[in-house]
Amino acid sequence: MTDTSTDSIDLSAIRVALIGAGNMGGPVGRTMLDAGVRPENLRIANSIPTSSERAAEELGATAAASRAEAIEGADVVVLGVKPYQILDLVAELRDDLPDGAVVLSLAAGTTLAQIQDALPSDAAVARAMPNTPISVGEGAVGLMRGDAVSDEQHALLHALFSSAGVAVDITEEQVHAFIGTAGSMPAFVFTIIEAMTDEAVRLGLKRDLAASLVQQTVRGAATMLTESGTHPAVAKNAVSSPGGTTVQGLAALEREGVRAGVAAAMAAAADSSRAMSRG
Ligand SMILES: NC(=O)C1=CN([C@@H]2O[C@H](COP(=O)(O)OP(=O)(O)OC[C@H]3O[C@@H](n4cnc5c(N)ncnc54)[C@H](OP(=O)(O)O)[C@@H]3O)[C@@H](O)[C@H]2O)C=CC1
Ligand SMILES: O=C(O)[C@@H]1CCC=N1
Known part of the structure; x- marks a missing residue:
């Protein structure tokens, strides 16, 4: 597991779509705001608009009218839905993903390959395994990097989690131990x-x-x-x-x-x- 320096990455113009701001997506959104993402650049889409609005108000972020609207122009698309929903969501978003966006899944038990297979082969896909104490800056995040993630996107993901507590690179084999030790x-x-x-x-x-x-x-x-x-x-x-x-x-x-x-x-x-x- 390795730490990555996030010095001097300016997050003020970075646009993040958060699809699923629940018990874990919510704290992930909060830590990204703490790291420097602007509230107007963190757009939230939950299952229905009233739920998106409630989550956006709680976080001090922006509700999107739809999932498609949330991901428009996004640099990072965070998927915070339950594992059984994630591949359907990826299939739904596939054709609207902005060029150059990195898809970041929070889901346990869904592999990079499964997500990658549901997207164009050059899509940048990463996984994060966070835990809820990131909501107070005392959590842990394990980051898994897909083959198409560039060095710049990888550094950006670390910068987005720079206020989470600890953020380290892990392999997909290590994520099982990481869940036992941090996620769960x-x-x-x-x-x-x-x-x-x-x-x-x-x-x-x-x-x-x-x-x-x-x-x-x-x-x-x-x-x-x-x-x-x-x-x-x-x-x-x-x-x-x-x-x-x-x-x-x-x-x-x-x-x-x-x-x-x-x-x-x-x-x-x-x-x-x-x-x-x-x-
Ligand atoms: N909880 C934890 O400690 C951890 C969870 N994870 C992972 O995080 C993911 C989310 O878990 P958790 O936050 O606990 O689950 P929650 O049920 O608390 O949150 C799920 C969120 O997804 C939203 N959602 C459901 N369907 C859709 C949809 N079609 N489009 C957009 N949003 C949708 C829900 O919105 P609505 O409320 O409107 O239904 C809700 O905000 C899981 O994949 C889990 O493996 C990873 C590490 C730790
Ligand atoms: O219980 C779960 O499946 C998720 C993953 C780690 C913590 N919560």
Whole structure:
């Protein structure tokens, strides 16, 4: 996985069509606005005009009257619909795609080759595997580049995700691991945070305090590892006094199979991605 410099790419004249601004397309639109795309140059088309208008208002972008209108003159066409819809959408847009536009699919489990096959052979196609924390600039994006994507288009895609958190190039084989580790991971973390918060309430803390303590501790632990480069096992040992409270909790975690549970969740997401890609 590699990082790409996005220094000095001016996004103020770049036109983006966002077809499908839902739970993931919405944050993708937001991060592109944060990176410098102008609101009038981010045109949104959802399934029906009222939905496009609602999404555009929420993001501070522009609603298009139709999918065809959204992609007119676009430099980048982002496809944020569900995987089962994407090839029909590509077939619908095929004849109206502007020359020089790069098609960027967010869909899990639909390969570059499948999208490329539905388009003229010289069409530039890329995939992005984002996660929802890009909405706060703390997400991760894996970018997959099709053969017809030029160096300039590739740099443009990186620039569009420059406010997302981390954006790295990955291969389509790596995307399965990437989904387990980043794309689906927020849902696993949210579930664990919910469980910790509920238990803090059961132990007697008020819910507001419980929620803020759990979030602060999870955020703090992650920041500590990032900033210090310390191995998690070393950081864990520094919390664990001999015969103290932490070792009792850690022994319970191991007994309950938390490590195996986390690994199984990540592997299940990766396996599901691989199975979807096989069709
Ligand atoms: N959610 C996540 O965390 C992640 C999702 N993804 C991928 O992102 C894609 C979208 O997922 P998600 O955002 O969760 O799904 P949502 O259901 O939240 O959003 C789908 C969006 O597509 C729109 N849509 C549906 N049909 C059409 C159409 N014919 N033309 C234009 N827009 C249409 C919907 O509009 P309307 O509301 O009007 O129906 C909605 O805005 C999927 O392919 C998924 O694999 C990738 C990484 C993470
Ligand atoms: O659940 C899904 O299929 C999508 C892909 C990664 C996160 N959400």
